Amino acid sequence: MHKRIDSHQHFWKFDPIRDNWIDESMQKIQKDFLPEDLLPILNENGFSDCVAVQASQSEIETDFLLDLASKNDFIKGVVGWVDLLDKNSAKRLELFSTQKKLKGFRHVVQGESDDFMFRKDFRNGINELKQHNYTYDILIFHRQLPAAINLVNSFPNQAFVIDHIAKPDIKSGAILSWKEDIKELAQAENVMCKISGMVTEANWNKWKPDDLRPYLDVIFENFTTKKLMFGSDWPVCNLAANYTIVVKIMEEYISQLPLLEQDLIWYGNANTFYNL
Secondary structure, eight states: OOOOEEEEEOOBOOOTTTTTTSOGGGGGGSSOBOHHHHHHHHHHTTOOEEEEEOOSSSHHHHHHHHHHHHHOTTEEEEEEOOOTTSTTHHHHHHHHTTOTTEEEEEEOGGGSOTTGGGOHHHHHHHHHHGGGTOEEEEOOOGGGHHHHHHHHHHOTTSOEEEGGGGOOOTTTTOOHHHHHHHHHHHTSTTEEEEEOSOTTTSOTTTOOHHHHHHHHHHHHHHHOGGGEEEOOOBTGGGGTSOHHHHHHHHHHHHTTSOHHHHHIIIIIHHHHHTTO
């Protein structure tokens, strides 16, 4: 069995006020999800390790994930949150830099205005990441791709990864403008892409694997196996599927690829990108 790492999953102790994005339509995930819940699922699906990604916007979240990582060896990396808009962000990053498992940061940009990534204070924060070799996860909706393209081209030495293939509108089947933007984004050498979060962009109750295929075709054609990594987006994936279903979709899609290329998607690319 070749090694596998889940490059994108979440943990939380559910708090209805803090986690207000988890609304009534998401009752399946209105509860705690902790390392002891994930470990058997990882084992069952042939994964040895994972990367835990922030789900709420506070340094308390970063500390919470780092604490879990310190107690659970299989959590190999943490993508935390820090206020990149703060003029003291360099000092905050300096304080975090002693944490070996902290690999990078993310902000829920999908919840911000479409020009958010052009903000000077945000860009000043992005500019500070390189000093500590921190990565940056770009979480956006597809309409924000033009801003993301500008961002990654403005910081050619910063390592970026796009989460959830930039959330195309799989539910409606719209693909054209997303496809054009992905093509342009993928040309930047400093950007990778997570094959994650797709089932929840489809129709939760009625999707089928064929609905995802055209979108997978686009990202494989443009990012190639050198720049793609698998992420489950557990437990959010439970809204439309489950861990094993998400893994099976990937297994089937890449089954014709040479094993070395499959290994890059399951393990190698995430391992390199996050310096695990």
